[in-house]
Amino acid sequence: MSPKTRKEMMEETRSKLIGAARKAFSEKGFAHASMDDLTGAVGLTRGALYHNFGDKKGLLQAVVDQIDSEMAARAHAIGTRENSEWDGLVAEGIAYIEMALEPEVQRIVLLDGPAFLGDPSQWPSQNNCLRETMAVVTRLMDKGIVRPVDPEAAARLLNGAALNAALWIAASEEPEADLAKVIEAFRMLAEGLLVDRARGG
Numbered sequence: 001m002s003p004k005t006r007k008e009m010m011e012e013t014r015s016k017l018i019g020a021a022r023k024a025f026s027e028k029g030f031a032h033a034s035m036d037d038l039t040g041a042v043g044l045t046r047g048a049l050y051h052n053f054g055d056k057k058g059l060l061q062a063v064v065d066q067i068d069s070e071m072a073a074r075a076h077a078i079g080t081r082e083n084s085e086w087d088g089l090v091a092e093g094i095a096y097i098e099m100a101l102e103p104e105v106q107r108i109v110l111l112d113g114p115a116f117l118g119d120p121s122q123w124p125s126q127n128n129c130l131r132e133t134m135a136v137v138t139r140l141m142d143k144g145i146v147r148p149v150d151p152e153a154a155a156r157l158l159n160g161a162a163l164n165a166a167l168w169i170a171a172s173e174e175p176e177a178d179l180a181k182v183i184e185a186f187r188m189l190a191e192g193l194l195v196d197r198a199r200g201g
Contacts, residue, residue: 014052014062016042021063026104030060030112057116064113068125071099071109076132086145089136090190093162094183100169101179110170120163121156133159137193146193154193161189 004012020041024033035046035056053059075095079088099105114120133155140146146154165182172178 010052013044013048016044017049017052017059018062018066021059022067022104022108025060025063025108025112029107030056030116060108060112061117064109064117064123065125067105067109068113068123069128071096071105072125072129072132074099085136086140086194089133089140089158090187093158093186093190096162097165097169097182097186098179100166101175106170110167114167120167121160126159126163129159130155144195147195149193158190158193161186 017038020038021033024038024041028037035049038056038059039046039049049056049059053062075092078095079092082088082091100110109120113123117123120126130152134151137146137149137151137154137158141148141151165186169175169179169182
């Protein structure tokens with residue numbers, strides 16, 4: 001077996017640190033996970049963390065990006081199982097909201113993420129979701145299913161509603177009860193875009 005290249009070694013180091021951070025941030029929270037704990041768990045030094053992520057907050061950003069991208073991919077996979085592109089779009093939003101019940105998502109992405117990294121709508125992973133939602137809205141408009149509307153505005157409102165609903169569920173004292181209310185309201189808001197509500201299904 002040939003020796004690993006510098007790039008492969010760097011990717012391996014990044015992967016180890018992100019994996020250790022996901023576990024630590026999920027169990028202890030960002031504020032209480034020490035850099036020595038993070039690096040020691042995978043046999044690395046603080047220098048490796050600084051070199052790859054700049055600081056602890058940079059590592060949190062990488063972890064949030066990874067989990068949020070996984071959430072988007074999972075939601076998209078759920079959406080593709082629906083009978084129509086419209087139903088798929090709504091199902092994606094609902095799936096994303098439902099993930100707020102998962103402890104890792106709740107703690108890292110929805111609670112610590114905004115607290116330490118700022119506005120989630122500005123995260124790179126959210127921008128990727130926005131572009132995909134815009135493309136779907138545009139196609140649905142072209143098919144006469146969605147009313148004529150600015151695709152970016154519609155996509156921002158749909159994604160923003162799903163994200164803010166997930167943030168609310170994550171912070172709720174009764175997340176299961178609030179989830180049902182949120183899903184009903186999200187469906188009603190989304191259906192306002194339809195030319196004919198009966199055509200959405």
